[in-house]
Amino acid sequence: MKFIKYLIVFFVAFNFFSCGDDDKTTETNTVINEENSSIETIQTEVVITVVNSKKKLKANYLVMLFDEEFKPESSTPNDAIKTVKSNSKGEAIFNLQELVKGEETYYVEAFTKKSNGTYVLESKYRTKIEISKGKKVTTSIIVY
DSSP: OHHHHHHHHHHHHHHHHHSSOTTOOOOOEEEEETTTTEEEEEOOEEEEEEEETTOOBOOSOEEEEESSOOOTTTOOGGGOSEEEEOOTTSEEEEEOTTTOOSEEEEEEEEEEEOTTSOEEEOBSSOEEEEEETTOEEEEEEEEO
């Protein structure tokens, strides 16, 4: 009986992932949960929570992802490869499904933008992220 369940799950998963627009390919990791015969798709994702030193959640910060360590004396926000604004829960969620190919290292910083268009670095510390395909990383950035 279990064999039939697994066979059904396999065919459902195969049909689910084989149908669709062939021009748009994205990679996901699929896990079959044997206990309840469910299929889960795992995205490559980084969740950054922006907080101040009193651990208060901070919304509307521009969290920028860099492929090299940010150096305030020589780097600029224009070097960022992705930017996400923190939401009302202080979270900036980066979907890196198409960016991460293997094991990768990225750096994240929090900024605010002045009315004249210039950016102010708000991160107290430099934050390094190590991620691999199909994984989710969660961490925090402390801002001034």
